[in-house]
Amino acid sequence: MIKHATTHNNRVGYVTRLSAFAVAILMMIAAPIAYTDKAFADQYDNQLSALRAQADQYQAQANELRAKADTLQNKLDEITAQKSAIEARISISQTRHDQLVQEIAQNEKKMGQAQDVLGDTLASLYVDGKISSLELLASSHNVGDFIDKQEYRSSVRDELKKSIDTIKALKKKLDADRKDLEKVLADLATQNAQLAATQAEQARLVEQTRGEEAAYQQLVNSTRSQMAEVTSQQQAYYQSLVSKGGGGNSGVIGSFSYSNLSPSNGAGGCSGGYPYCQAQDTMVDPWNLYNRECVSYVAWALEKRFNKKVNPFRGDGNATDWPVSAVTWSGAMRVYSPQRGDVVVLPASGSFAPIGHVMIVESVSGNTMFVSQYNFYGTGQYSTMNVQNSGVVLLRFQNR
Template sequence: MKLMSTTTVSKHGLVTKSALVATAVVMGISSPMALTSQAFADQWDDQMRALNAQMQQYQSQASALNAQANTLQAQLDQITAQKNAILAQIDLSQKQYDALQKQIEETKQKIDDNKEALGRIIADMYVDGSITPLEMLASSKNIGDYVDQQEYRNSIQNTLSDTIDQINSLKKKLESKQNEVKKVLDQQKDQKAQLAAKEAEQAELVAKTRNDEAAYQQMANDAKAQVENAAAQQRAYYASLQQQSGGRFTSGIIGGLTITSFSGNRGCGGGYPFCAGPLDYGVDPWNLYTRECVSYAAWRIQNGYGKPVAPFRGDGMAYEWEWSARKGNGTKATRVSDPAPGDAVVLPITPGLAPVGHLMVVEGVSGDNVYVSQYNFGGTGEYSTMTISKSASRVIYLRF
């Protein structure tokens, strides 16, 4: 069981368990790696660096296209919303148009009905007109009745004429309003057609961008697979050298390190006190997992050379020391070019060798030779020493 700490614990060192499980580009082999005579592996390191750069470029392009596609999708959603709003307006306008059409039809029917009534009255008056006034007077009860009949006919005729005029006026108003609604309706339909065309164009653009994103993502995945393949070839190369030399190391160039005088793995050596269990069995006072290179380096620099190293806050992986130790978590390291005993040596991320970097401690310097001590070189969780070339090794020196 791993110990808990009050701050976030990061797994550190040349190889972590999660890296071994999660990726094929981790440290060469899970068993102790025995370096061999003249192990020149830079060809794979250079290839993997180039492929990683290419993969990052493709991934960056895919991310940019993803952001672009999301923006285009948001614009498409906005266009679709506008089109849907126009459709709702068209529905209302169509209902208004249909209602006016119904009113016009009803008005026309009223006009026809009133015209028919007026026609009957006129026909009656025509019949009555063939009767002489004397005959009408004789048929009337009295002179008053005669006058009333005449006025009634005239009143009915005038009323129907006025009604027809009013209904015709209403019909004209309804038709005018209907024309206005039709004009609006036609405009709305034109807007709908324009938005539909714009929507289709935008959807095509979104699809194309998504396809481009998928293509770049696939290229990034292909580059990653090539990195993993190169790492596998490098591991096979290491294994073949190990087999050829019977596990002995003399000198070599591996993962940016020009090495001589490798001591071999020495178990729980170097006086390091957190070695009571297997690799990563617990957490040390610096919030680092035990028997990792970073845990040993923090302990050795503080206890061996009296230089305080503050606990890390989730930023203690080997490659992170370059900036996390320099920014100062209670202490502050300075990058130097003239290594001295007690300095930290940071090997940056090296695909196939150190996927999260590696930490060493300077124990002595003689000309171009830098003598270092370390833990977990090769993923063993064990102590070892070696000499690296100051001029030929791609490392960073930090002084606390």
């Protein structure tokens, strides 16, 4: 049995991406896999593609709601700060109002005392006022004493009048200040009440938006769980095909042939130095490709191991796109004599349709290339094998 797998590009933002697990339909040498096998493979790919697009859509909605909620929260924080400032002004104004009330009370008490003194004095002056000037003169020891008594009576009247006028003026001013402050307090209370209503509404919007975001995030998680289940079914399907072929560590497909696949099931774990070892297709690498796919591994190896220039792809990172997209974005060249660090592309032809497969050349011996790769057999794992320089496209990337 001949078995092979292909890997696809998973560029950020594209909800119509092809299968997460780029595995081509396995073929038998003596007896090709029946059409029903291919139908099953397409079914898995289609399910994963639809689920991935749905998850991306839900995630985009969740991200949009998160941004909206953050904006609403910032506005809520501003409203809360304004309300706190007004409450501080109310506290200061209320303290001043209470002080004015105390001062007014004290002033009224002073005015009452002054009025009592004035009453007593006026009564005394009234009695003195019945004494004629001649009698006052007669009762005086001398003319100077008479003049002193006259001036005393006048000065007492003037001082009392002045004191009362001062107290009345102060009372008038304190009353005016109290009324002004009460108006300020009323205005501040109104503003505070309005801000409290706005704050409550803003908090409701934040809570509502956060809830909607959480709901979409739950949909994302649910969809990813479905993807994991479909992936598990797909892996079981491919392993069943491997079992049919009795190992599947070599094969011929058209003019392309491979041998010495190690491990023979293509499941060498997340090794080879590749760093993006999270669950397959759960993150995007620096080249806009999903992790643990053949294209992601080769892009990483080119840049980090072989010091080649690899620019991010732009929605055209499927293996079959590389003969054009790698030339366009990274200046790669097509070559015909392989060397270490070149890329081997299996084009989308025959059973490798629709998305192809890429590998990287580790060494060359005659017409045989020893390559490393990810996701052969759709495992999302590392493996190595020998391939012949036939039925493939070779790309050479520029040094950095």
